[in-house]
Amino acid sequence: MTSTGYPWGHNRRFNTYADYFKRRFGERVQKVSVDAGFTCPNRDGALGTGGCTYCNNNAFNPSYCEPEKPVRQQIEEGIAFHKVRYRRAKKYLAYFQAYSNTYADLDYLKKIYNQALEVPGVVGLVIGTRPDCVDDKKLDYFATLAEKVYLIIEYGIESCYNSTLERINRKHSFEQSVEAIQNTAKRGIKTGGHLIFGLPGETREEMLQEAEIISALPLDNIKFHQLQIITGTKMAKDYASNPGEFNLFKWEEYREFMIDFLERLNPGFVVERITGEAPPRFLAGPRWGLKRTDQILNLFEQRLEERNTWQGRLYNLKGNG
Numbered sequence: 172m173t174s175t176g177y178p179w180g181h182n183r184r185f186n187t188y189a190d191y192f193k194r195r196f197g198e199r200v201q202k203v204s205v206d207a208g209f210t211c212p213n214r215d216g217a218l219g220t221g222g223c224t225y226c227n228n229n230a231f232n233p234s235y236c237e238p239e240k241p242v243r244q245q246i247e248e249g250i251a252f253h254k255v256r257y258r259r260a261k262k263y264l265a266y267f268q269a270y271s272n273t274y275a276d277l278d279y280l281k282k283i284y285n286q287a288l289e290v291p292g293v294v295g296l297v298i299g300t301r302p303d304c305v306d307d308k309k310l311d312y313f314a315t316l317a318e319k320v321y322l323i324i325e326y327g328i329e330s331c332y333n334s335t336l337e338r339i340n341r342k343h344s345f346e347q348s349v350e351a352i353q354n355t356a357k358r359g360i361k362t363g364g365h366l367i368f369g370l371p372g373e374t375r376e377e378m379l380q381e382a383e384i385i386s387a388l389p390l391d392n393i394k395f396h397q398l399q400i401i402t403g404t405k406m407a408k409d410y411a412s413n414p415g416e417f418n419l420f421k422w423e424e425y426r427e428f429m430i431d432f433l434e435r436l437n438p439g440f441v442v443e444r445i446t447g448e449a450p451p452r453f454l455a456g457p458r459w460g461l462k463r464t465d466q467i468l469n470l471f472e473q474r475l476e477e478r479n480t481w482q483g484r485l486y487n488l489k490g491n492g
Contacts, residue, residue, distance in 0.1 A: 177481060178438045184475040185433055185482035188392070188443040195321075201260035202297060203249035206269040207283050208238035211301065213342035214270070218303075223329075224339045224405040225367070225398065228269045230453040236269065242286040250292060264321065265290070266297040273300040273309055273324075280309065288320060295321025299365075302326050302351035303343045314358040323392060324355050325363035331384045332377065335370050340405070349388065356389035363443070364390050368428065369398035369420050371409075375428065382435035386486060393440045395432075396447030397425050400456030407455040422459040422467075426474055438483030445471060 179186040180194065192200040206228075213219040235248040246265055253260055265287035273280060287293055296316075305324070316322055328348045330336055336344060348364075355362045364385065368378050385393065397420050400410045410417055420428065429445050436442075448464045459467070475481065 186441050191441045199260045200262045201253050202264045202266040203246050204233050204236050204266045204268045205245050206236040206238045209270040209272050209274050211271045218342040227401045227403045230401045230449040242283050246290045262294045263292050264295045264297050265293050268299050271301045271304045272298050274304040299325045302348040313360050317360045323361035323363050328364045329367050331381045352388050361391045363392035365394050367396050382432050386437035392443050394443035402453050402455045433482045434485040
């Protein structure tokens with residue numbers, strides 16, 4: 172921390188997503204989710220079937236996201252939905268969220284991304300994918316597009332440990348994540364990552380160690396979710412049969428862990444989320460009561476104040492900053 176505040180230029184104790192966009196665009200920017208009908212190579216048989224053991228996309232897809240609808244229609248309906256909830260938002264990012272959104276030939280990708288960018292108010296794209304679903308031609312295209320609009324590629328890293336990735340049926344390695352992130356970032360494309368905390372077999376110490384591992388990568392943004400047991404997944408069946416194999420975070424435990432993790436995290440990373448939230452009807456495991464994401468964030472920031480700490484406090488002490 173400097174005498175004039177934190178490295179990210181505001182007084183909140185971590186490098187928040189909302190404040191990043193206010194600085195970049197001068198106003199609120201709202202994501203609008205899109206389901207463009209993609210699949211994944213560990214679902215369609217290219218690498219495996221069944222998908223990741225924790226994954227049920229219905230648990231986070233908004234009601235207006237239906238792959239049968241054209242991309243433009245989904246975005247227009249999403250904007251109408253968000254205008255009711257967030258009247259301040261006038262700019263939008265088309266968020267290609269469901270499954271692996273670069274898992275198609277380049278001509279098709281260009282078609283659907285252009286449809287999204289033609290919608291009035293859409294100023295950029297957020298593209299969620301797997302590290303094994305990009306190649307040089309796709310990345311070269313994204314690099315050209317990123318010169319014209321805001322664009323970020325978000326990779327599902329999920330864990331830094333190959334034993335965990337194998338256990339949850341990811342069908343890719345952490346080394347592939349590193350390679351994809353490096354190849355994306357070196358082209359000047361904004362690059363994001365996603366991690367899940369509480370996956371079976373990982374200790375608290377191993378999860379904390381991921382802060383150092385991830386901090387060394389050329390990421391711009393990072394998002395974190397606690398493991399939730401979602402109905403309709405293989406993990407839900409495993410949990411029902413062997414609940415003792417799971418060590419799911421209680422809210423207070425996760426809050427303290429997440430603060431410990433943020434202290435070790437590169438302060439240059441914009442933190443998009445510290446928790447995940449699924450509709451209660453999809454939860455097959457323990458819950459955190461009636462707390463919503465905004466309430467959790469407020470409690471989290473209060474605890475940062477109480478502990479008088481901030482993102483990167485220990486990272487900088489190690490001489491990495």
